Amino acid sequence: MAEETKSLNFIEHIIEDDLENGFDKQDLRFRFPPEPNGYLHIGHASSICLNFGLGLDYDAPVNLRFDDTNPAKEEKEYVEAIKRDVEWLGYKWDKECYASDYFQQLYDWAVELIKKGKAYVDSQTSEEMAEQKGTPSQTGIESPYRNRSVEENLDLFQRMKNGEFESGTHVLRAKIDMASSNMLMRDPIMYRILHKAHHRTNTDWCIYPMYDWTHGESDYIEQVSHSFCTLEFAMHRELYEWFLDNVYDENKVKPKQREFARRNLSHTVVSKRKLLRLVEDGVVNGWDDPRMPTISGLKRRGYTPESIKKFAETIGIAKRENLIDVSLLEFCVREDLNKKAPRVMGVLNPLKVVITNYPEDTEEYLDAENNPEEENMTYRKVPFSRELYIEQEDFREEANRKFFRLKLGKEVRLKNAYIIKAEKAIKDDEGNITEVHCTYDPLSKSGSGTPESQRKVKGTLHWVSIPHAKEVEVREYDRLFTDPEPDRHEGKDFMEFINPDSLRVTKAFVEPSLADAKAGEHFQFQRIGYFIVDPDSTDEKLVFNKTVELRDSWAKIDAKK
């Protein structure tokens, strides 16, 4: 079969161009560089899939590098969580790197820059420097310390490093151009003093390099060939290259930074700062709450690595603004789970059904398909008896022709069992239906091959046998925000759009085969949706998270009326 010519995204075009222009394929190397100050989210997943995907496509190594230059925000807990998430997605990094491993090299290079007269120690307050910075349309003013002698700079920088000064009293700045139209080139800060223990270097350092000074040099140290980041770093590219030009050795690979647009998912937020607020304010129950767009949250919700990778691949990568509807993510997980998840029966809103002509004290075990998508069908036994639960929504005393479910005097098929007919609705004093009395056709048993079993009845319902049913907890989730873009309303806080009903906990009844289901196992509750066993489950009580519901065309028909 002829191979589909895969269309390339603009990032792949850049690499292909470089290869055509003589760049050695052996020198290709990528990296995924998270800051360990929070958990990875669906936006990072896109970046992970891009970089690690490139590594797979070009058979090139990909480093996992922690951009840990700000001890005020970073923690070891996050490092561990990030590694777990990347592994869970199924990717293997070549080297595990830390920007903090390069502190000495970065320091040495900074000294070189000072010696070349390209960096200086500034001793003003941050307010003073901000004032001198100018505005995009107005050039900046040079610092009074800009022309300190090399000797004085060297001495001061050394003493900064030695811890002789308070936090915030001095900084090292690159001497570039206070009149540049690019604000980042107006003598950017390279180092600040921060008397704060670092999760890896502890108190070895009290001066920490800034992002711009660190990132490109780290790429260079690791010999990363292509360094991809999001669009907001586009302006940093000029600085990235300026720094690189000052340390670059002709015989080595000079990394190339290119920018792509971050993927925005509707009805959620993905900035770590905002996610942290959801956690700290108790809106959710932690970073891995199934409502969170974090990778660990999606995992707990029941998303699979394959579905997330498929999603990333489907939305692609480009440079324009975007807002991707969550329904696409939901499609991706349904597509994957449809193939994988065993089918079971579970009733969420039980209504008692009594089959009046079925013998009491009798049970029988019926064959049920585990997954119709499987090539070699396997079956399990499901107990059937005189008293069952069906969904409340599946019975109406009367309904129009479009209602393919149980109504008085009409027949439906019980999945894998018999055809039943509703005879009578039993009500309480307030008129609520408490149970339905039905009769069954004993010859209509599924798979029996009798003419009665082959009769066509319009509806098929799922059910559980009451004496055999297992009670479980079900957690159903809705979107965390009621607005598609909660953080894009000027003057309004995204917290105003929190959906107050994003979690609904109910009890449900499931077939007994689920008794020994393990945390992390996926199931399709037939006619309802996909569910995963939550780690909160105990031997006494299983807890299921609803990953996503099945496509529901009945809901559309019903809503139209």
Add this chain to the structure above:
RNA sequence: UGGCCUAUGGUGUAAUUGGCAACACAGCUGGUUUUGGUCCAGUCGUUCAAGGUUCGAGUCCUUGUAGGCCAACCA
């Protein structure tokens, strides 16, 4: 008042680099189905605007319009 980036159906991405605008999702219609699921078939609809170059423009040029980004001792 400056600079940088972007603009293709409702959504997201393509287009052999100047040669019949395609794919997926969503929507709609029908078929199959012991899940109103899956699957299958069909259908809907697009190059921001105006000029220009060209046999030919989504692609190149000009002007305009709209949106995003840039002034943390954050990354």
